[in-house]
Amino acid sequence: MVKPTQVTNSIRALRFANGEMTQAELARRIGVTRQTVIAIEQGRYSPTLEMAFQIARVFGVRLDDVFQYPDGTEEQA
Amino acid sequence: MASEEKSAWITIVVSVCAYAAYAVIVLGRAGATPLAEVPYASTMLWSIGGGIIASIVLYILVSILSFEKPEPKDQRDREIGRIGDHIGQSFAVIGSVVALLLALAEFPYFWIANAIYLGFVLSAVLGSVAKIFAYRRGYQTW
Numbered sequence: 001m002v003k004p005t006q007v008t009n010s011i012r013a014l015r016f017a018n019g020e021m022t023q024a025e026l027a028r029r030i031g032v033t034r035q036t037v038i039a040i041e042q043g044r045y046s047p048t049l050e051m052a053f054q055i056a057r058v059f060g061v062r063l064d065d066v067f068q069y070p071d072g073t074e075e076q077a
Numbered sequence: 078m079a080s081e082e083k084s085a086w087i088t089i090v091v092s093v094c095a096y097a098a099y100a101v102i103v104l105g106r107a108g109a110t111p112l113a114e115v116p117y118a119s120t121m122l123w124s125i126g127g128g129i130i131a132s133i134v135l136y137i138l139v140s141i142l143s144f145e146k147p148e149p150k151d152q153r154d155r156e157i158g159r160i161g162d163h164i165g166q167s168f169a170v171i172g173s174v175v176a177l178l179l180a181l182a183e184f185p186y187f188w189i190a191n192a193i194y195l196g197f198v199l200s201a202v203l204g205s206v207a208k209i210f211a212y213r214r215g216y217q218t219w
Contacts, residue, residue: 032151035079044215045153 008068011041014059030054080140080147081154082212085161085205087135092201095128096194113185121194157211165204172196 015021027037030051039045040055047055056063099120106115140147150158176192 032153033079033148035148036151036153039153039215042215048152051152 005043005046006070007046008043008070009040009066010068011037011055011066014061014066018059026055026058029058078145079154079212081150081158082209083139083143084136085208085212087132087139088201088205089209091128091132091135092198092205095124095131096198099124099194113187115187117187117190121190125194153216157208157216160211160216161204161208164207165200167200168203169196169200172199 011026015023015026023037023041024034027034030037031054032051036045036047040047052063052067056066059066102120103112103115103117172193172195175196176189179189179192
Protein backbone atom coordinates (compact mmCIF):
# COMPACT_ATOMS: atom_id res chain seq x y z
CA MET A 1 0.00 0.00 0.00
CA VAL A 2 1.29 3.48 -0.82
CA LYS A 3 1.95 5.45 2.35
CA PRO A 4 0.38 8.90 1.88
CA THR A 5 2.83 11.75 2.24
CA GLN A 6 2.29 14.39 4.94
CA VAL A 7 4.06 16.92 2.77
CA THR A 8 1.65 19.45 1.32
CA ASN A 9 2.36 22.09 -1.29
CA SER A 10 1.22 25.49 -2.45
CA ILE A 11 2.06 25.06 -6.11
CA ARG A 12 -1.47 25.73 -7.30
CA ALA A 13 -1.68 28.99 -5.33
CA LEU A 14 1.80 30.02 -6.46
CA ARG A 15 0.93 29.37 -10.10
CA PHE A 16 -2.09 31.66 -9.83
CA ALA A 17 -0.05 34.28 -7.99
CA ASN A 18 2.47 34.20 -10.82
CA GLY A 19 0.30 35.36 -13.67
CA GLU A 20 -1.89 32.26 -13.69
CA MET A 21 0.99 30.15 -14.90
CA THR A 22 -0.30 26.97 -16.52
CA GLN A 23 0.73 23.49 -15.42
CA ALA A 24 2.22 23.01 -18.88
CA GLU A 25 4.39 26.13 -18.50
CA LEU A 26 5.63 25.05 -15.06
CA ALA A 27 6.31 21.58 -16.43
CA ARG A 28 8.30 23.04 -19.32
CA ARG A 29 10.36 25.23 -16.99
CA ILE A 30 11.36 22.39 -14.67
CA GLY A 31 11.74 19.85 -17.47
CA VAL A 32 9.01 17.33 -16.62
CA THR A 33 5.69 16.29 -18.13
CA ARG A 34 2.40 18.05 -17.30
CA GLN A 35 1.17 14.80 -15.72
CA THR A 36 4.04 15.00 -13.25
CA VAL A 37 3.15 18.58 -12.26
CA ILE A 38 -0.49 17.47 -11.79
CA ALA A 39 0.65 14.52 -9.65
CA ILE A 40 2.86 16.78 -7.49
CA GLU A 41 0.07 19.35 -7.04
CA GLN A 42 -2.37 16.63 -5.98
CA GLY A 43 0.16 15.06 -3.58
CA ARG A 44 0.33 11.84 -5.58
CA TYR A 45 4.04 12.22 -6.25
CA SER A 46 6.80 13.67 -4.12
CA PRO A 47 9.48 15.23 -6.30
CA THR A 48 13.16 14.83 -5.61
CA LEU A 49 14.84 17.51 -3.55
CA GLU A 50 16.47 18.88 -6.70
CA MET A 51 13.11 19.18 -8.49
CA ALA A 52 11.61 20.80 -5.39
CA PHE A 53 14.33 23.47 -5.48
CA GLN A 54 13.74 23.99 -9.20
CA ILE A 55 10.01 24.58 -8.54
CA ALA A 56 10.82 27.08 -5.76
CA ARG A 57 13.26 28.86 -8.07
CA VAL A 58 10.63 29.19 -10.83
CA PHE A 59 8.36 31.05 -8.38
CA GLY A 60 11.25 32.97 -6.79
CA VAL A 61 10.39 31.78 -3.27
CA ARG A 62 12.00 29.63 -0.57
CA LEU A 63 11.54 25.86 -0.55
CA ASP A 64 9.28 25.92 2.51
CA ASP A 65 7.02 28.45 0.81
CA VAL A 66 6.30 25.74 -1.76
CA PHE A 67 6.34 22.59 0.37
CA GLN A 68 5.10 22.35 3.95
CA TYR A 69 5.36 19.69 6.61
CA PRO A 70 2.91 19.78 9.57
CA ASP A 71 4.33 20.84 12.95
CA GLY A 72 4.34 18.42 15.86
CA THR A 73 4.24 15.34 13.67
CA GLU A 74 5.95 12.49 15.49
CA GLU A 75 8.46 10.62 13.43
CA GLN A 76 7.00 7.34 12.29
CA ALA A 77 9.04 4.21 11.69
CA MET B 78 -2.29 9.29 -19.79
CA ALA B 79 1.48 8.85 -19.92
CA SER B 80 2.74 6.68 -22.77
CA GLU B 81 4.33 4.35 -20.20
CA GLU B 82 0.94 3.84 -18.58
CA LYS B 83 -0.59 2.99 -21.96
CA SER B 84 2.29 0.61 -22.55
CA ALA B 85 1.60 -1.06 -19.18
CA TRP B 86 -2.08 -1.57 -20.09
CA ILE B 87 -1.08 -3.09 -23.43
CA THR B 88 1.37 -5.44 -21.70
CA ILE B 89 -1.33 -6.66 -19.30
CA VAL B 90 -3.93 -7.24 -22.02
CA VAL B 91 -1.52 -8.96 -24.41
CA SER B 92 0.18 -11.11 -21.75
CA VAL B 93 -3.11 -12.32 -20.28
CA CYS B 94 -4.66 -13.02 -23.71
CA ALA B 95 -1.55 -14.81 -25.04
CA TYR B 96 -1.21 -16.97 -21.92
CA ALA B 97 -4.95 -17.72 -21.80
CA ALA B 98 -4.89 -18.80 -25.47
CA TYR B 99 -1.86 -21.03 -24.79
CA ALA B 100 -3.48 -22.60 -21.70
CA VAL B 101 -6.79 -23.24 -23.48
CA ILE B 102 -5.07 -24.89 -26.47
CA VAL B 103 -2.74 -27.10 -24.38
CA LEU B 104 -5.43 -28.10 -21.86
CA GLY B 105 -7.80 -28.79 -24.76
CA ARG B 106 -5.32 -31.26 -26.22
CA ALA B 107 -4.90 -33.12 -22.95
CA GLY B 108 -8.08 -35.17 -22.69
CA ALA B 109 -7.11 -38.51 -21.17
CA THR B 110 -3.40 -37.95 -21.93
CA PRO B 111 -1.18 -36.94 -18.99
CA LEU B 112 -0.50 -33.20 -19.23
CA ALA B 113 3.26 -33.65 -19.39
CA GLU B 114 2.92 -35.70 -22.60
CA VAL B 115 0.82 -33.12 -24.46
CA PRO B 116 2.66 -31.33 -27.31
CA TYR B 117 3.18 -27.77 -26.10
CA ALA B 118 6.47 -26.37 -27.43
CA SER B 119 5.25 -24.87 -30.73
CA THR B 120 2.12 -23.45 -29.04
CA MET B 121 4.27 -21.83 -26.36
CA LEU B 122 6.60 -20.31 -28.94
CA TRP B 123 3.65 -18.99 -30.98
CA SER B 124 2.11 -17.57 -27.82
CA ILE B 125 5.34 -15.77 -26.85
CA GLY B 126 6.11 -14.56 -30.39
CA GLY B 127 2.50 -13.54 -31.04
CA GLY B 128 2.43 -11.65 -27.76
CA ILE B 129 5.56 -9.68 -28.64
CA ILE B 130 4.27 -8.81 -32.12
CA ALA B 131 0.79 -7.92 -30.80
CA SER B 132 2.34 -5.60 -28.17
CA ILE B 133 4.36 -3.77 -30.81
CA VAL B 134 1.39 -3.45 -33.20
CA LEU B 135 -0.98 -2.29 -30.42
CA TYR B 136 1.53 0.24 -29.15
CA ILE B 137 1.97 1.70 -32.66
CA LEU B 138 -1.82 1.80 -33.17
CA VAL B 139 -2.44 3.49 -29.82
CA SER B 140 0.30 6.04 -30.58
CA ILE B 141 -1.23 6.82 -33.98
CA LEU B 142 -4.82 7.02 -32.72
CA SER B 143 -3.98 8.98 -29.57
CA PHE B 144 -4.93 12.65 -29.74
CA GLU B 145 -2.44 13.60 -27.02
CA LYS B 146 0.98 14.80 -28.06
CA PRO B 147 3.49 12.25 -26.74
CA GLU B 148 5.73 13.68 -24.02
CA PRO B 149 9.26 12.46 -23.33
CA LYS B 150 9.89 10.35 -20.23
CA ASP B 151 10.68 12.32 -17.11
CA GLN B 152 12.01 11.49 -13.65
CA ARG B 153 8.62 10.25 -12.35
CA ASP B 154 8.20 7.93 -15.35
CA ARG B 155 11.67 6.50 -14.78
CA GLU B 156 11.07 5.99 -11.05
CA ILE B 157 7.72 4.29 -11.64
CA GLY B 158 9.32 2.20 -14.38
CA ARG B 159 12.00 1.05 -11.94
CA ILE B 160 9.41 0.14 -9.28
CA GLY B 161 7.39 -1.86 -11.83
CA ASP B 162 10.49 -3.64 -13.16
CA HIS B 163 11.64 -4.41 -9.61
CA ILE B 164 8.30 -6.01 -8.70
CA GLY B 165 8.03 -7.81 -12.04
CA GLN B 166 11.58 -9.14 -11.80
CA SER B 167 10.86 -10.86 -8.49
CA PHE B 168 8.24 -13.05 -10.20
CA ALA B 169 10.65 -13.92 -13.02
CA VAL B 170 13.14 -15.01 -10.34
CA ILE B 171 10.48 -17.08 -8.51
CA GLY B 172 9.60 -18.80 -11.82
CA SER B 173 13.27 -19.53 -12.47
CA VAL B 174 13.84 -20.93 -8.97
CA VAL B 175 10.78 -23.18 -9.30
CA ALA B 176 12.07 -24.35 -12.71
CA LEU B 177 15.51 -25.05 -11.17
CA LEU B 178 13.95 -27.14 -8.40
CA LEU B 179 11.83 -29.03 -10.94
CA ALA B 180 14.95 -29.71 -13.05
CA LEU B 181 16.87 -30.94 -10.00
CA ALA B 182 13.98 -33.23 -9.14
CA GLU B 183 14.05 -34.51 -12.75
CA PHE B 184 10.50 -33.45 -13.57
CA PRO B 185 9.44 -33.61 -17.26
CA TYR B 186 10.52 -30.70 -19.48
CA PHE B 187 6.85 -29.70 -19.77
CA TRP B 188 6.68 -28.55 -16.17
CA ILE B 189 10.07 -26.83 -16.27
CA ALA B 190 9.20 -24.85 -19.40
CA ASN B 191 5.78 -23.96 -18.05
CA ALA B 192 7.13 -22.78 -14.72
CA ILE B 193 9.48 -20.40 -16.56
CA TYR B 194 6.74 -19.21 -18.92
CA LEU B 195 4.29 -18.59 -16.06
CA GLY B 196 7.02 -16.70 -14.20
CA PHE B 197 7.54 -14.41 -17.22
CA VAL B 198 3.80 -13.84 -17.62
CA LEU B 199 3.36 -13.00 -13.92
CA SER B 200 6.42 -10.77 -14.12
CA ALA B 201 4.95 -8.81 -17.06
CA VAL B 202 1.43 -8.60 -15.64
CA LEU B 203 2.24 -7.76 -12.02
CA GLY B 204 5.04 -5.36 -12.97
CA SER B 205 2.58 -3.51 -15.20
CA VAL B 206 -0.13 -3.54 -12.51
CA ALA B 207 2.37 -1.96 -10.11
CA LYS B 208 3.17 0.78 -12.68
CA ILE B 209 -0.51 1.55 -13.27
CA PHE B 210 -1.13 1.59 -9.52
CA ALA B 211 1.75 4.06 -9.07
CA TYR B 212 0.46 6.30 -11.87
CA ARG B 213 -3.14 6.25 -10.58
CA ARG B 214 -2.79 6.14 -6.79
CA GLY B 215 0.51 7.93 -6.39
CA TYR B 216 4.13 7.21 -5.73
CA GLN B 217 6.10 8.81 -2.92
CA THR B 218 9.87 9.10 -2.75
CA TRP B 219 9.87 11.08 0.51
